[in-house]
Amino acid sequence: MEDKEAKYIGYLEELRKRIIITLCSFLVAVCGAFIYAKDIYNWLVRDMEGKLTVLGPTDILWAYMIISGIFAIAVTIPVAGIQAWQFVKPALSKSERRATLMFIPALAVLFAVGISFGYFVLFPMVLSFLQTIAANQVNTMYTTENYFSFMLNITLPFGLLFEMPAVVMFLTKLGILNPMRLAKARKLSYFILAVISITITPPDLVSDVLVIVPLLILYEVSITLSKMVYKKQLALRTVEQ
Structure with a gap:
């Protein structure tokens, strides 16, 4: 104790x-x-x-x-x-x-x-x-x-x-996140990112698209990077076993 x-x-x-x-x-x-x-x-x-x-x-x-x-x-x-x-x-x-x-x-x-x-x-x-x-x-x-x-x-x-891609890769490496969780949270994450983009941009479609598209791409890049890190970790565990 x-x-x-x-x-x-x-x-x-x-x-x-x-x-x-x-x-x-x-x-x-x-x-x-x-x-x-x-x-x-x-x-x-x-x-x-x-x-x-x-x-x-x-x-x-x-x-x-x-x-x-x-x-x-x-x-x-x-x-x-x-x-x-x-x-x-x-x-x-x-x-x-x-x-x-x-x-x-x-x-x-x-x-x-x-x-x-x-x-x-x-x-x-x-x-x-x-x-x-x-x-x-x-x-x-x-x-x-x-x-x-x-x-x-x-x-x-x-x-x-x-900072999203680097943070996601870091947390995936530590085992806190994985690509499956990120994929399941895709709809909610898209909604949150859309709300953020609409809130900080003028009320027109072009401005909203110019902001939300990079944010969605960032999220998808984060999932892809998480998959790469996760697969490497699985491969290392298999070799160690």
Whole structure:
């Protein structure tokens, strides 16, 4: 009984250590990104022709913090992946350790791809649609806070959703997921992804299709990758037996 309690306390201490390292990495990344926040801000609002408005002295600081936070998340994702891998490493075999470690760089790449898709494809499309609606009807005035909140709500979810293939492969390797479960959950997953795409896009069919198709493809790619990992695991178990 005492041994079990000691192991449990050890797991909690190890988890605490990994969380602290991840949070410290995030804070350091925020501070580093904040140094260049002004330059990044000017680049992000380059198409607005200086039309953004601030309503309070802290609005521009808030925008700089949002920019720094997004870049810090991108930097922290692989760090968090490494810490998660370190936490579960004692329970993995040597082959599983090598295989799961390879997924960590993919987390950073997929997050960057998702953010880029949201910013370069979806964000201008939605913004243009809304500007078209308001044209010749009202005087438009964008505040810094509203503009960056709008940008954040569109781009960040895609950065996280594009992590799906790497996360699915990682969980499949650990035995938590398998392709059969993913296939059974296909209808529910499609429905959830469709709701997400309809919620964050303008109310027109073209915009919905442009968003939902990549998400559905990502889900199918995740199932395919899960099948590949699952088959390799079955083959290894057969050889070991």
